[in-house]
Amino acid sequence: MKRLIVDMDDVLADATGQFINFYEKEFGVLVSRESLNGKEEMERFPGHHKTVYEFTFQKDFFRTMEVKPQAQRVLAELNKKYELFIVSSAMEFPNSLPEKLEWLGEHFKFLHWKQFVFCGSKAVVYGDYMIDDLPHNLERFNGEKLIFTAPHNLQHNHFKRVNDWLEVEKLLL
Ligand SMILES: [Mg+2]
Secondary structure, eight states, rough: OOEEEEOOOOOTBBBBHHHHHHHHHHHHHHOOOOGTTTTOGGGGSTTTTTHHHHHSSSSTTTTTOOTTTTTHHHHHHHHHHHHEEEEEOOSSSSTTTHHHHHHHHHHOOTSGGGEEEEEOOGGOOSSSEEEESSSHHHTTSEEEEEEEGGGGGTOEEEEEESSSSSHHHHOOO
């Protein structure tokens, strides 16, 4: 079986949508997804970067994210064909590890906890395919790198791109 590495934030979970939700709660302004297109993570909310960064320390930030469309169905199929690991950074934000574990348990019941890898750096990971939204995670990976479209990565053109889970399905199943 080929080994497939899948990220959580902005791949399985709608992290961008969660930033927009928390921003609206804090500032009373609903930011459109389109307005974030092509902006790096640090440039997304001008003047409020520090507050937005601190959202990630708030309770339930990681626990209540929406699942990306079709992610459950396609991942269930991939899980039959690949040696699948969910690899997610969870050291920087203290709440994120238990919240991500609970989130996976709720939304991806068909996965075993042995398939979850919570880490500080993904440089330690190897496999045949990696799906991630962040170029710096893909750059150091040994296998085939697939960038999952998110507003903050549209300007990166040096990886094979998958726009959504239906495209992942076509490519890998
Ligand atoms: Mg991510």
